[in-house]
Each structure stands twice: as C-alpha cells, then as structure tokens.
Amino acid sequence: MKIGYACLTIGVPQTQQKSCIQKNATEAHLKALIAWNLSALEHIIEYNIQNQIKLFRISSDLIPFGSSPVNQVPWWDAFAEDFARIGKKIRDAGMRVSMHPGQYTVINSPREDVVSRAKEDLRYHTTVLDCLGVDASHKIVLHIGGVYGDKALAIKRFEEQYLALPTQIKRRLVIENDDKSYGIAEVLGIGKRLGIPVVFDNLHHAILTSASDRSEAEWIQACRETWGTADGVQKIHYAQQDPMKHPGAHAKTIRVQEFIDFHARIARKDLDIMLEVKDKNLSAVKCILSTTGPQNITRLEAEWARYKYLVLERAHAVYAKIRKLLKNKQEYPVISFYHMVELALENEIKLGGAINAAQHVWGYFSAFATEKERAGYHQRLEKLEQGTGTVRALKQYLWKLAVQYEQTYLLQSYYFL
DNA sequence: TGACGTCAAGATCCG
DNA sequence: CGGATCTTGACGTCA
Numbered sequence A: 001m002k003i004g005y006a007c008l009t010i011g012v013p014q015t016q017q018k019s020c021i022q023k024n025a026t027e028a029h030l031k032a033l034i035a036w037n038l039s040a041l042e043h044i045i046e047y048n049i050q051n052q053i054k055l056f057r058i059s060s061d062l063i064p065f066g067s068s069p070v071n072q073v074p075w076w077d078a079f080a081e082d083f084a085r086i087g088k089k090i091r092d093a094g095m096r097v098s099m100h101p102g103q104y105t106v107i108n109s110p111r112e113d114v115v116s117r118a119k120e121d122l123r124y125h126t127t128v129l130d131c132l133g134v135d136a137s138h139k140i141v142l143h144i145g146g147v148y149g150d151k152a153l154a155i156k157r158f159e160e161q162y163l164a165l166p167t168q169i170k171r172r173l174v175i176e177n178d179d180k181s182y183g184i185a186e187v188l189g190i191g192k193r194l195g196i197p198v199v200f201d202n203l204h205h206a207i208l209t210s211a212s213d214r215s216e217a218e219w220i221q222a223c224r225e226t227w228g229t230a231d232g233v234q235k236i237h238y239a240q241q242d243p244m245k246h247p248g249a250h251a252k253t254i255r256v257q258e259f260i261d262f263h264a265r266i267a268r269k270d271l272d273i274m275l276e277v278k279d280k281n282l283s284a285v286k287c288i289l290s291t292t293g294p295q296n297i298t299r300l301e302a303e304w305a306r307y308k309y310l311v312l313e314r315a316h317a318v319y320a321k322i323r324k325l326l327k328n329k330q331e332y333p334v335i336s337f338y339h340m341v342e343l344a345l346e347n348e349i350k351l352g353g354a355i356n357a358a359q360h361v362w363g364y365f366s367a368f369a370t371e372k373e374r375a376g377y378h379q380r381l382e383k384l385e386q387g388t389g390t391v392r393a394l395k396q397y398l399w400k401l402a403v404q405y406e407q408t409y410l411l412q413s414y415y416f417l
Numbered sequence B: 001t002g003a004c005g006t007c008a009a010g011a012t013c014c015g
Numbered sequence C: 001c002g003g004a005t006c007t008t009g010a011c012g013t014c015a
Helices: A027-050 A080-092 A112-132 A151-163 A184-194 A202-207 A216-224 A256-265 A281-291 A298-314 A316-325 A334-345 A351-362 A371-386 A391-404
Strands: A003-006 A055-057 A096-098 A140-143 A173-176 A198-201 A234-238 A271-275
Touching: A003 A281, A027 A055, A027 A080, A055 A271, A080 A112, A112 A140, A151 A184, A173 A184, A184 A198, A184 A216, A198 A202, A198 A216, A202 A216, A202 A234, A216 A234, A216 A256, A256 A281, A256 A334, A271 A281, A281 A298, A281 A334, A298 A316, A298 A334, A298 A351, A316 A334, A351 A371, A351 A391, A371 A391
Parallel strands: A003 A055, A003 A271, A055 A096, A140 A173, A173 A198, A198 A234, A234 A271
Antiparallel strands: none
C-alpha cells in the first residue's frame, strides 16, 4: 500500500512552484518558470524518497499555460533531460505519480470550444507523464463533468468524447466520483462500460451518496474490478471533512484515529491511497508511519523534533505527556503520539505558551548571538508581552536567526510554518 | 453575475 | 524600501 499527497509540500525548502499571469507569459519568462518548477519537482521527489513516500500527484501548474496557445515553448524537447533525470528517480524509487486536471477540464460540455480545450489539457498532462518515462500505471484523474439538464445525454457525450481520445491519453485516464453531479454508482457504470479504471473518493461519496446501501468498503471493492494489470494497483482518494467549514472542505490534517478506522475497514490492502488534505506531506508521513507496523522509535523521535515547539506553544501539558510517552525506547506508540499532537494543535496559541516556546527556540542562539540580535529578540518578546507585537513577528525573527546560523534542527521544525 | 476552489502573482498599504 | 496584507487571475458550471 502506497500513501501519498497532492501537488505541493509544507516546510520543504526549494519546492515552491511558480507561475505567472497571461500578460506576462513571454517565452523567456515561461522558460525560466519551467526550469524553476522542474527543479522544485526534483526536490519534492527527493524529499519523497527520503521520507519513503511512494505516491505523489504532480501539480498541473508544472508547466504554466501548459495546454494554452499562450505557451509556445517546446518544453517537452527543451527540458527533455530534466524530465528524464526526474523520471529515473521516480522509477528507481518505485514511486507512483499522477496528475489531476481539476474541475475546469470538462470533456462532456456541449460547447465545442470547451471540449477542445479540455482535450488539449489532457494531452498536456499526458505529455508530462510521457516525458518522465513512467508507465501507464501513472494516471491522470478526471471528473465526468457537467449535467446540462440532461444527465443521460451528458454521460453519452462523455463516453463519445472519451472513445475519440488518442490511445496515448486513454491508457492513463481514470475517472473519479464528484460531490455535486456524478456519484460513485454512475461513475462506476461508465468505467465498466468503457473499461476506464475508477477512483473512489470517500469524502465526495459521503456528500453525494448514491441511492444504494453499499458500504465504502464494498464500493472500493467494486471499483477494484476496473483496474487492469497495466493500470497498476487500485487507487483511491481519501479526505476528511474540516468540521469548521462547508461540506466537502478538506481537513487541515488527517485525524489519525479516523484514518486507522478507515484503513481497518478496507478489506484489501493492495491499493494506493492519495490523501487530499491541507497539510499535505505532513499527513502523508503521519498516515504511513501509522499503518506500516512497528518501526524504530527514532522515526517518531524525528517527527517529535519537528512538532515539539508547535505543541509547546499551544499545550504545555500535552508537551509533557508526549515527552513521557516517548521515554520508553522499546515501544512504538505511533497512534497515541499523533493523537496527542492533534489534541495540542486544536488549542489556540496563548501568550504564555508563545513566550515559552520562543524562549526554548532562543536557547539555540543565546550562547553566541550578537548584542544586536539579543536586543532584537528581547524587543520583539517584550512587545508581544505588552500586546503591541505579534507572535508572527517574533517567530519570523527567530526563523531568520535559524537560517543565518544554519540550525538544522530548527530549520526542519514545523514551529515556523 | 457571482459562487465555487486553488494557488501564487500582482497590487497596495504601511511604517 | 522592504515586508505584510489584500485582491486578482485562470478555468467551467450552475443558480
């Protein structure tokens, strides 16, 4: 089972994607952006390898205006070496990558211009994966599209447009249920008729439940039959609801116990799970460590190193509890650990906690900081205490020092995010 | 015509 | 002038 995340990372240096608006999309600028984004992708892939993350969705923004006539750069040719090098790293690591054109790529529209742009977009996504030299198990995920007042007709248009696509595209295409129009029963029907693998999305399904009493596990089992040998193992999307937001909004982080329960309900373990969640790679690491059986506790200690000041500033009691939890080096209390971190992060930052955490972080510099830096730190700390400064300003100052003095322990801390 | 979702670019404000 | 914060862009569908 591979567990992964979508498009971008949190807290990993040199992985930021860049873009531009249409009026600034000159050839030179586009080339520079593409070079930058490929380099960012390579850093993401390397991060994934280091963290044993073997599933990743590549951002559609990799090539700005990749499917638009605005971009005339022959990027597949000009950057062939970069693609090949990155692709080799992906293959050598046994990583599975995918892409997801999103809600604005619609091949069943009655509007011809919309459809032709959608086809261009699919072609673009296909070219990216082809350039990487990855096989047909590296997929492009698509929704069915709109309804236009006549669902049967809209489905018929989807099927016709799909069949007319080049084989090169079809071999990578998979379809997913959405939360507005096409439930899993309908998508599965289309997938079976046309031989398209179906991705089950649990949160979309929870919002748009079909007229059926089948359980999640049963739907997943049913979707499984649509995945052939060349398609690789079945893939699903997993998301949790943000309790504070409208239905369908992705949670900030994957709540570990809820995920474990879901994981236990799935009959088969030979499937891949793409997480859709705000904290991206953080939840991917969490879910991987939580489901791969006992490991050396150093993995948890490394996680704790990243989370600890974040926990400290929000909940000192939880901080103390986690320290105690990780004392016994023979055990691997992964679920308790993440559960406690989640509890802590539900709290607001209070003044005392913010000051306490900042003082801990300052401890990395206090021995050798210059007088000026000392004054800078104390000034921001006092302003925070008096209510005229912000936690953000104080943290930012500490971050600057961490970068300047190359404090790697701090540089990888989630405290600064 | 605006909401929807997503992210960074671009624009503007502030000290 | 730099950094913080607000607005726009790019896409298609639907009310």
